[in-house]
Structure formats: C-alpha cells, structure tokens
Amino acid sequence: MINVTLVGTGNLSHHLAQVFTTSPEIQLIEVMDSRTIHKEALTNKGAMSSEVPDLYILAVSDDAISEVAEHFKTTEALVVHTSGSVGLSALAPINRIGVFYPLQTFSKTREVDFKRIPICIEAPRPEDMKVLHGLALAISDHVHEINSDQRGTLHLAAVFVNNFTNHLYQIGQGLCEKEGLSFDLLKPLIQETAQKIGDLTPVEAQTGPAKRNDVKTIKRHLARLQGAGNKEIYTILTKSITAVHGKKL
C-alpha cells in the first residue's frame, strides 16, 4: 500500500484523486490546498488523518513548484512534482525528490482513462524510483523512466501536437464561421487525422497542396485568407511541408 498526499486543487489533482481512490494499492490520505499549507498538516498533528504519507505529489502550476517546495524542506517523505517542463532541481531543498509526469491534457469536465496515459517518472535514488514505479503501475499500463532533459523535449513535442494543433482547430473554426458554416463539418476530419497516425507515420499520412507543391491551390488559399497572422502561418507551414516532401522525391 502506498500512502499519498496530493498538494494542489487543479485539474490534475482532481483526476489523480479520482483514480487513486479507485486503486486498491493506493491510499489517498489528503488533498491539500497549496495556498493554505501549515506545519501542523505536514507533521500530521491536527490533520484529518494520523497517517504519514510515503509521498507528496505537488500538482501545482509550474511557477508555484519552487515556492510550494519550501514547505517540504524538512519532510522525510518523497516529494515529487508533476510538470513536463520543470527540472528536478526546482525541488532541490528537499531530501528525497522525484517527478511523476502524466503526459496528457486534463480538463475538469472530461473523464480520463489513466490506464492508457504514459506516466514519465524520474528520481535520483533507486529506492524512490521503486516507489514511483509502484505508484505509476497501479494506475497506468505505460510507465517510462525519463530524465529531465528527455522530459523537456517531450513537453516541447507536446506543445506542437497539443497546444499548436488545438490552435489550428481554432483557425479552422474561425474560417468556417465567417462563411456561415458549422465547425461540426470539420470534426470527422479532425478525428480521422488523429487516428490515422495509429496505422501510418505522419510522413506517410501527409496529403494536401503543400505536399504536392500545388502552387495554384496554395495561391488561391492565400488570396482567400484574411489577416496577416493566418497568411503567415499558412506560408510557414506550407514551406516546412514542402521542405520535407521535396527532399523525399
């Protein structure tokens, strides 16, 4: 049995609390609000539970990690953060440290199947890595030991395939709505684009005027686009696709 205390009350903490309470191998002791941590809670005098956690999971925003870590300087428990982009060093004042990074986007309103989410773990001490392995395997089938440098790259890649992709969806929606068309028209295409890379590599799955270097269609599209921003995005991405597929001819 692994005793866990969650620190933070955002989306990730919400979903972790849910999955931890359904796992027979994990005991969720407490969910702490990071803004109201006090010594009593940490020493467990006066806290709701008399149990001492094996680890604290800081599910707080990137910027808050260092500040929240200050409260845990004297604990003997393992303390981990959950960020893709923050190094292990942000927890430096603490004795036993690590990272527990679920590679997924979380919203409060959407159900999450943790079994399929890759959990990236890191800890300098082998005995702490063992604890993180146990915790991660209790909720997911995909556990990976990833160092801080690899995690930084993974987070950067996630920005491309999640944040930037979502922004392209938004541009698509804007184009539709200006023409009086429902964004729903594009949704089956969006789903298929994401599912296709289960069978094909992105290079194999690439289609469209940029890949074909279809200059006539590209010119027509640029003429149709309003606003310098979208024209620039179209031009840069077209150039980048042409660079990849031009070489392959």
Add this chain to the structure above:
Amino acid sequence: MINVTLVGTGNLSHHLAQVFTTSPEIQLIEVMDSRTIHKEALTNKGAMSSEVPDLYILAVSDDAISEVAEHFKTTEALVVHTSGSVGLSALAPINRIGVFYPLQTFSKTREVDFKRIPICIEAPRPEDMKVLHGLALAISDHVHEINSDQRGTLHLAAVFVNNFTNHLYQIGQGLCEKEGLSFDLLKPLIQETAQKIGDLTPVEAQTGPAKRNDVKTIKRHLARLQGAGNKEIYTILTKSITAVHGKKL
C-alpha cells in the same frame, strides 16, 4: 435506384466503390480508368454493362478534372467532380454538372465509415441537386448543400486541421526520436486533443505556455529547438495564440 459510373482509380474511387456496392439504392455500373476512357465506353457500345449511368463521378486529381471533363461533353448524364478546391466551372463544357465532395481524408489501407462523413453537394439545376441528395443520403447521415465559394473556404479550413496538424505530428515525432523516445508516448495526447473539441470549443480547450504567456518556458523551448524552420513555426504559432488569448483577458 441510382446508376453510377466512377471515373478514376485512386483512394476515393476505391472507397466510394466499396460503399456504393453495399447500398441497395445505388447500382455501380463501372469503375473507369480516367487514362483509358474511350468513346465506346461512354456510349456503352462494347462496355461491360449495357446500362446507362444516371451520373458519372469524376474521382480524379484536381489537375485532371478539366481534361477528363472533355470526354463527357456530349453525355446527357449528370457529371460531378469530388474536389474541395476546384470550382464548378471546371466542368463547364458539360450540360448537367455538379459537385459531390466528401469532407474526409482517404487512404487505401484504412476503413471508412461514410455514415459519419459530411457530403457537400452542389448543382445549378434543382433536378440534379435532387439526384445528388439521393445519392449522398444513401451513404451518409450528413448531407450539406454548399456553394463553390463556401467549399473553397471549407477546403482551406481542412488544410489547417488536417494537412498542417499532421505536419505538427511529424515535428513532434522528430523531436521524440532525436531524444531516443518513442512517438507512441505522444499518441494518447494527440487522440485526446482531437476528442476534446467534441465537448469544448478550441478556445476553451487551449492550454500551454503561449496561452499563459509563460515567457520563461517559451524561451527554454526555443533554445531547445534545432533548425530555423521549427523555431519559426514555434514563434509564429505562439504569437498567434497569445494574440487570441491576450485579447480575452
């Protein structure tokens, strides 16, 4: 019963032939190779079937439409193309013309559920529109009358959410592989990003350093990126996200 002849032997023709043969309302008379059309076939002398089609569907590449259309100048049947970006005028020499545009990306190796694919139809004559309605409803639950101008915008939007998104997947894959990480790590995130917009608008679903204007993380990401192309894509998309979400604060 609608009698159809398909012209072209690519991915779309392959999938249309499959779905037409399973529909009790459609009779697929023939699949013609657009490179070997001859008069005998069009007048049905010497053709496999003695039936005359109600319509010819030109499922050929955008560039080939005008040239292939030349062969059909004298037919009394309805002739439609299947392109998102080509106007109706490419079929001008033909008497009865239209467009039958399934808004989806097709690969030979992937099964397609036509019921969920939006079919965009256009025809100047009401009686031809009726034929296209019947054909589209026989295979899909989502049939839309869309004029050439709207279709051009829809095709442009599709380039953003399909072609450009797929290219972002490729950049993500490249980043992973340089670091010795499997692209599989990103696939659950890619799926969730696409599924999220079923519940949330893209603006609501947006997360990440650009939205938060988290300058520290953005700088770290740019330092980590190799190659001017990817740095440029990161910068332009970050700027575009900041522009949208900055206004909303």
